[in-house]
Amino acid sequence: MQTASTNICKRIGHSQELSEFKRGTMIGCHLCNKSIHEIFLLLNIPRSTVSGMITKWKKLEQQQLSHQVSGVSAC
Numbered sequence: 001m002q003t004a005s006t007n008i009c010k011r012i013g014h015s016q017e018l019s020e021f022k023r024g025t026m027i028g029c030h031l032c033n034k035s036i037h038e039i040f041l042l043l044n045i046p047r048s049t050v051s052g053m054i055t056k057w058k059k060l061e062q063q064q065l066s067h068q069v070s071g072v073s074a075c
Helices: 004-012 020-031 035-045 047-068
Strands: none
Touching: 004 020, 020 035, 035 047
């Protein structure tokens, strides 16, 4: 059953937070060399959301790599 507030959110383009599964699917598609255009068409998620999620993921990956590298001592 839809309430008036969920109906309004659908009309103005606001949606609920993405599930972990959809986020993982987006990143998986990106890792399989799918373009942002292909991903947003495939998953029916706004292009800006796909682009933003991939950007966040890349930044997180870079941070994790820099922490790993900085923790290694030179011989």
